[in-house]
Amino acid sequence: MGKKIKKEAEPPPKDVFDPLTIESKKVATVVLMLNSPEEEILAKACEAIYRFALKGEENKATLLELGAVEPLTKLLTHEDKIVRRNATMILGILASNNDVKKLLRELDVMSSVIAQLAPEEEVLIHEFATLCLANMSAEYTSKVQIYEHGGLEPLIRLLASPDPDVKKNSIECIYNLAQDFQCRAMLQELNAIPSILDLLKSEYPIIQLLALKTLGVITNDKEARAMLRDNQGVDHLIKVLETKELNDLHTEALSVMANCLEDMDTLVLIQQTGILKKLLSFAENSTIPDIQKNAAKAITKAAYDPEIRKLFHEQEVEKCLVALLGSENDGTKIAACQAISVMCENSGSKEFFNNQGIPQLIQLLKSDSEEVREAAALALANLTTCNTANVIAAAEADGIDPLINILSSNRDGAIANAATVLANMAMQEPLRVKMQNHDVMHALLGPLCSANTVVQSKAALMVATTACDVEARTELRNSGGLEPLVELLCSKNDEVRRHASWAVMVCANDELMAVELFRLGALDILEEINLSVSRKNKFSEAAYNKLLNNYLSLKYSLTGYLSSSNIINDGFYDYGRDPEMYLGRERDLMIIRLGEDPRR
Structure with a gap:
């Protein structure tokens, strides 16, 4: 064999670039690397940007300014799994920035983000894709996009994820979406309630809280309440309420239970199983x-x-409600008063509160909180309407004085409620006299001058029920109450006009008041009202006639006759028709001898 000759190494090809490790301390340079065609560079650039974005809001804004968002959205569909994962992680973090959210909506990336929720994707991608959706779903336009791109179904599926962060992000997103009625309907179609109820067993309070908040929203719909009942949802809620360690979740659990109580079938179930008794005892204690x-x-x-x-x-x-009236918390007292206001629509409840409830409500009229006083007055207004026994109970509990004091409140609702109670009391003559001794007519001046139509109406009603004797009417006139009362006749509000007409009718019961009301223009206003088909009422017609029948010289001057029931006790004269006040009417200067009855 011949001697082997050592083979020389071949030189590297001239068109191949040697491997290069790039290090940069400038974020702008790394952002430019997002446009690289090489997976390794893209992956490392994304890692660096992710760490940078985690450091705070200023860094997120910087990345937005440098144009990092758009190339990142393109990387969501990259073939390389690592690149796709890293891009998803960055966008999940960046989406908490409002300006980034706005840009992501404009770039219409929702379908790409939702695609990352596919079952075959790794948990880390699920975590940051759901985080991105949770951040974006806080705004209405994004909710629509998530709904339209079919995001609800994969989100519901991910509620069963083994990863708590995925669960948390998914339920947060679903909670935001559930604010929209279309999404709520879709959640029912997709049978989301069992998956949400399962989250109540989570060891993470934030997941339990978001689950309860979501149930609180979706059970506003009747169909969802039925689904909750069919899936033993009430049992889940009771378990939460019975667990002392979960007391920070009790408020939200009660909110869901409140919705369940609106459903008669669910309520019957709660009542039959003894849960309602348990619930009331729980609330009371x-x-x-x-x-x-x-x-x-x-x-x-x-x-x-x-x-x-x-x-x-x-x-x-x-x-339970009476017990809650004794709470030290104003919010609880107000809520209990409001519940009593509704419950007393039941006659049995109205009777119950006669001995237990009314004395406590009278005490609340003296509260330092105007909101508490208003709520207590509302409960008393409903309790005393059409119920003489409760009217008497309120008076016997020394309610007159605090009720009159509330007439000078800064809250229109409180004034209207107190006026209603006082009007109910005034139907009883002994109580009416007692009210007059507390200077009630003077206290009415403020409400009569109110700009609130409800207050005006209740104040006029009070005048109608309290000005039943000469002393009360005189006090009203001396207090300056007749002028605003007459002005209320011009109101565009039907109830104000009706009650004002009633009050004028009552006030015109004697000649002195009739003359004063005429001087203030009441007759002309009533005549105008009665000419209108839409504005007149039975009280406006009665007030007009009452005013004339108690000012006979004026009646004779206007009509030329008196009826058989018009008895003249004092001197009488016909001063003729005033051409300035009665334009177009024929002047009648016939003078009748003083004291002579014109019917003779």
Whole structure:
């Protein structure tokens, strides 16, 4: 064999670039690397940008200014899994920035992000894709995009993910989407409730809280409440409420339960299984104000239904509400008052509160909180309407003085409610006299001058019920109450005009007041009202006639005759028709001898 000759190494091809490790401390340079065709460079650039974005909001804004967002959105569909994962991670972080969210909507990347939720993708991609969607779903336009690109179904599937971050991001996104009624309907179609209920077993409070918040929204719909019931949702909620360690979730659990109480079938189930009794006891004995407040709100919400009110009365809900009136928390007191206001639509409840409830409500009229006073007055207004026994109970509990004090409140609702109670009291003559001794007519001046139509209406109603004797009418006139009362006759509000007409009719019961009302222009206004088919009412017609019948010289001057019931006790004269006040009417200067009855 011949001697082997050593083979020389071949030189490297001239067109191949030697491997280069790039290091850069400038973020702008790394952003430029996002346009590289090489997977390794893209992956490393994304890693660097991810670490940079994590450091704070200023860095996110910087990346936006440098144009990093658009190339990142293109990398969501990259063939290389690592590049795709890193790009998803960055966009998940960046999407918390409002300007980034706006740009992502404009770039229409929702379908690309939702595609990352596919079952075959790794958990890390699921985590940051759901984070991106959770951040973006806080705004309406993004909600629409997620819904239209079919994002709900994969989000519901990911509620069963083994990763808690994926669960948390998914339920947060679903909660945001559930604010829209179309999305709520779709959640029902996709049978999302069982998956959401399973989250209540999570060891992470934030996941449990988001699940409860989501249930609180979707169970506003009747169909969702039925689905919750069919999936033993009430049992899940009760378990949360019975677990002391979960007391920070009790408020939200009660909000969901409040919605369930609106569903008659669910309520019957709760009542039959003894859960309602347990729920009321829980609310009454809780030391957490928000729980007590929400329990009262739940009762209020459900009690608008007459059948549910009846069932509540059978379960003695009233005892719980009276107990809550004694809470130290103003919010709880207000909620209890509001619940009583609704419950007393039931006659049995109204009777119950006669001995238990009314004295406590009278005490709340003296509260330092105007909101509490308003709520207590509302409850009393409903309790005393068409119920003499409750009217008397309110007076016996020394309610007159605090009610009159509320007439000078800064809150229109409080004034209107207090005026309603006082008007109900004024129907009883002994109480009416007692009210007059508390200077009630003078206190009415402020409400009569109010700009609020509800207050105006209730104030006029009070005048109609309290100005039944000469002393009260004189006090009203001396207090300057007649001028604003007459002005209310011109109101465009039907109820204000009707009550003002009623009050004028009552005030015109004697000649002195009739003359004063005429001087203030009441007769002309009433005549104008009665000419209008839409504005006249039975009280406006009665007030017009009452005013003339108690000012006979004026009546004779206008009509030329008196009826057999018009008895003249004093001197009488016909001063003729005033050409300035009665334009177009024929002047009549016939003078009747003083004291002579013109019918003779």
